[in-house]
Amino acid sequence: MSFRYDIRLSGSGGQGLILMGIILAEAIGIYDGKFVSQTQSYGPEARGGSSKAEVVLSDTEIDYPKAMSLDLLLAMNQKSCDDYYMDLKNDGILIVDSTFVNQVPIQKAFRIPFTRIARENLKREMVANIVALGAIAKLTTIVTPKAIEAAVMARVPKGTEKLNRDALKAGMNAAMKAQKASVPQMLSERVDEDT
Amino acid sequence: MKKKTKKELLLQGNEAIVEGALRAGCRFFAGYPITPATEISELLSVRLPQVDGTFIQMEDEIASMGAIIGASLAGAKSMTATSGPGFSLMQENLGYAVIAEVPCVIVDAMRGGPSTGLPTFPSQSDVMQARWGTHGDHPIIVLCPSTVRECYDITIRAFNMAEKFRTPVIILVDEVVAHMREKISIDEDEDIEIFNRVKPTVPPEWYIPYEDTPRGVPAMANFGDGYRYHVTGLTHDIRGFPTSRPDEIDPFIRRLFRKISQHFAELHMGEFFETDDAEITIIAYGCVARSAKRAARDARERGLKVGALKLNTIWPFMRTPVEKVLQTSKIIIVPEMNMGQISREVKRVNKTDAKVFTINKVDGTIITPEEILRKIKEVR
């Protein structure tokens, strides 16, 4: 049986979730060389209201491209946390932006104030999504820090490279401080059951 | 430093269609903005002028379809992209492209309908519009990708078929495939077959623009090549002039059908997934084909002999492959995001004892593997 990892990045429109999805997929697919498929909720929702992007990664070709039961859920606002935590697997990881998410339904969630970090430390609230990407790279083993940095640099506008690199670092640092939780097996450590 | 020709890219389905079109030699695009096909316009407005092609945003889809036919007659490989409502507007001129035998490619990124319907949600409800949308008897080629890679490959194939058979070719994508991003590698040096229309080699005075040939496809001169001929939407004789003679009309219409029907084997594209021993086979296309494959995998894990047949060619209907699974499987399930457009065809060609079940979803969401599994358990 092949390995499959389902991620949903959720929040409200304008938080940059779709871009996050693209960067994460690019990091995993192009820079880390795995199979990846990225989908999103589209249309009016992208301009206000709730928004989500999904990334599925695998070591083999991906059949169903949308997230099924989640290995990782990022909730950037309270509503998306409430809406989607039920889709999380038992050993799935929940990461919330504690700037906006006050009630967390499960104990072992990572609470990191991405938006506050972006606003206060980096003076640019818009990079909260990049801060969150940094945290994901640190808290999971699905993407290497090197790949995520390369993918961020390739996608962000010229002239904002330093800001975004700082944002990634800030996210990683914040993740280090966040409480440790169970992390799924690393891809590289997996025993291929098919062989 | 030697330039690397092989690129690994994370592309949307729509973006892969653009890459495929450019690779196939598309040099003219006319379109009108509509979700979820807009990315194709946007990207081609960047890319086409770089390769001396032309991008134009017309006043509506009727005009877009007219412009690509005109451009094709003047020698350019041309394309337009739209969604349901715009596709409806194109139908009149689509028929023109069929009868005047003008190669061109139309992408329809399907959305829920009727009318404005569900602009940003997936659907597969234009299957019959693609087949019978334009009036009159006509054959049509309709292709349907289900992965980003297939978006690229099928677009190239669509242009090849259009040029080879002198006919419009429709690519049906659904919102999921159009907007989904996946990794694909594109190698500029890769040896991909690109077909260019066959031009006449006879002197202009010998040229018969709509001559019957064994292949059924006459040679096509471009405007300006020195072969002056008449192109019309009226039923015409072999010289292209309007005719109302029954003895000229009949062979002409039959040739239009024959040029497609005698090449079914070449036109049919699809994939059998573990169907050899399957007791249950899921027949699906577009994004649902992926759910089908997943469901088949999951079912096999549970010890059920389930296979899947993916249709990449929607029209002409893949009768032979479908008949093959009808013979080997006792149960056929056809999940579609419409009220049953392809399942009707499957039932139509079913001459066996196999039972055909459908899953019809029209709520703007994709059919999930679980839903297919549930149906398998229900009908088994």
Added chain:
Amino acid sequence: MSDSKKKKAPNIDIFRAWCKACGICVAFCPAGVLARDEGGYPYVKEPDKCISCGWCEMRCPDFAITVYNKDKKRNFENDYPEERQGK
């Protein structure tokens, strides 16, 4: 007419196969050369009156009438005042 020598009547050919007998050539002939027969078709009634203006030829919707005058290159501008396009 600048031509003071003995005038040679121009040839007027009417191509009956294409003529639909609409009567335009007859009606607008400024010199009264043409007339209509019983079936409405034009014929050259007074060939000597022809001034080679060519208006019948210009206005024939069916390209069915021809005025041919070997002696003179036709110049529309000076042909016939009434027909001079309101200038």
Added chain:
Amino acid sequence: MAEVTKLIHKYLRHDKKFPHVWCPGCGIGIMLGSLIRAIDECGYNKDEIVLVSGIGCTGRMPVYVDFNTLHTTHGRALTFATGIKLANPALKVIVVMGDGDAVAIGGNHFIHAARRNVDISTVILNNSVYGMTGGQYSPTTPYGMKTTTSPYSNVEQSFNISELAVAAGAVFVARGTVYHAKMLDGLMEMTFKKKGFSVIEVIGHCHTQYGKLNRMGSAVEMMKWQKEHAVTVEKATQMKDDELKDKFRIGVLVDKELPVFHEEYEKIRRWAKEAK
């Protein structure tokens, strides 16, 4: 054969069935003669001309002439022509349409082709009615006239095609009549020579439908009407408004310069390559 007819025969497709399809006395034939003479005068090569038409009486014109000819769908001729011109700017694209074709079903395409300034010469035969389908009222049928679908009277206001073309931004707009055939030759020639979206409105007549229903007489009578109601642009400037009330102007109405689409697009190609 005299020069005029000989010249026309040089451009006809003699393997087509003549006499042509139009009613006896129809102005479209006169317009076709004018069009051929103007093309000849411009010195175009037959191979470089693409003659595009829509549907209707006028739509039947291209089949008779030996150019690259294209008979498109109703009202859409300009869209096909746009594709042809942009795919191969070396071609000389001429579009012939009727009034219903150009400003009813094709009205949107007409104003946008004008706005875009695509290099197309457009010839519109205005006979105030849908002739081929049997005399229904068109957007140019004058108020108060009878047609088969306005049997009591037409209560709609009509389009002035030339003024519409001017408003939409056409760089050259002229109007002529089939009665003034010689003048039409000249106007047609100017229309073809103009770079950009040029329009010539040709006032024709449909005695078979429109003329009959409105008791306007034969083709001859209707051409006399044209003669009596047409006033040249030059003459019109010296006339008072009430003298011009039931008259229409013929001649060149607008002649201006604007950048042409396919030449502007060359700039885009340059910028696109620089940005690559």
